[in-house]
Amino acid sequence: MMLEMKGVSASYDAVQAIRDVSLEVNEGEIVCLIGANGAGKSTTLKVISGLLRPNAGEVIFEGKQIQKTKPEEIVRLGISHVPEGRRVLPGLTVRENLELGASVRKGLSKADLNKEIEHQYELFPDLGRLRNALGWTLSGGQQQMLGIARGLMARPKMLMMDEPSLGLAPIIVKQVLETTKRISKEFGTTVLLVEQNASMALSISNRGYVMETGRITMSGTSKELLSNPQVNEAYLGGRSRKLKG
């Protein structure tokens, strides 16, 4: 098992954001975490990447407890967190953003760095075209792609993406989705995907967890969840049931 959370609770000052969360991610899997606004999905990722210290429970990555490890060290262990929103560094260029993505990797030669950046440009052609543009000048979709590409530059064992589809046009969502699958195959990267867009997340993932008001309420293979009437009703707009019926 790559990552395990055992009975994790975390809060922001007085607000208890997640309670008794347990989940598992195996090597090579794409696992999704779905749920409504404020369910605690982002908080779960923040706990894993070390941005938020849990007040109870354990986070175990490759057999080591990391719930007290600092975020700068967690990246080095191989967890890359592409956070919610467009956290592109606004005053740095696309290329500089990508270079910083790789800054945790000691001993990466200049030539290899260039090769990998070129590879990201192949994966995301827009970024190649805009390599010298400053972060803030990019469109929402381009910033989202830069965020993912930058996350990959760390060559993580596990990539955590927080709502990569947020605010993107359906055609770009499809593109991001395909890229995610490609990344997972090509680099053998394990992916933990947080999404409100449940049908999209479940369609590309192996397994999923459903969160409601800070707790995990359902889990299973993505197939099971897609055909689960409750999930269907709450997160897929009841569409597939209607279609079946």
Next chain:
Amino acid sequence: MSGLAILGQNVFSGIAIGGVYALLALGIALIYRSTNVTNFAQGDITMLGAYALYILLEQLGLPYPIAFLLAIVVMGIFGWLFQRFVYYPLRNRSFLPVIIATIGAGILFQNVALVVFGSIPRKVNPVFASGGFTVGGVYFDLQYIVILVVTAALFVFQYLFFEHTSLGKKMQATAQDKTMAQLLGIPVALMIAFTFIYSTILGAIGGMLVAPIYFVTNRMGSTLGLKAFAACICGGFGDVRGALIGGIAIGLIEALGAAYIAPVYKDAFPFLLLLVFLLVRPQGIFGEKVSEKA
């Protein structure tokens, strides 16, 4: 002295002194960018830099280059201590407690200097003993030329370092988005410490450059610091180009106002310029109206 020579003289000295304001302003700008804190002790750090040079050069009799470099090292360490004890404990608080702490630290530095050095102004010799030379009726004081050269060199260094080194880019990333910087594995606390060390050194160098021109007193930092703030505001708070242009503008208006309007109000002209900016263009020359953080 011809009219043109008088103008030339004042422009020369205005730009030179403006360079010192620019160095202080740059220090204030860098700290502001990386922590959102305005360091009101920057002027008094300048004063400490001048005293450091005074001790090493005049009291211990070290040669200028050694005294200068040693003072930089000492003030760099001081910059680390300053961030560790003034900024770091309050880093998660709102900006107000931190700003008040920097004001308090400044007052403390002034009073400690008063206790240690007394109220008698101290004299520091210029870098070159020969004084200067005259061209076309304008007297070029060598100390002013030293100021110009050092300021120019530091701004070139600033550009090369921040735009072309990995450490510089990590410091920029820290200034732009601390959470994201952490997620990229950048040791944010260390980057902020570096910023304080560097800014302290910039202020201290400013103090060492003006020490031979003004007498060194425990109060010398107050006026220098205020003019550096004026420079920051005129140039655009937190902007590197703004610090340079703002500093030189303040130096020029001060020299020209004193020469052509009234010498007794020399120190008032910078604040007149500041008032004009606050009324007409509060965001400064390079500032954006709404500070945008994507």
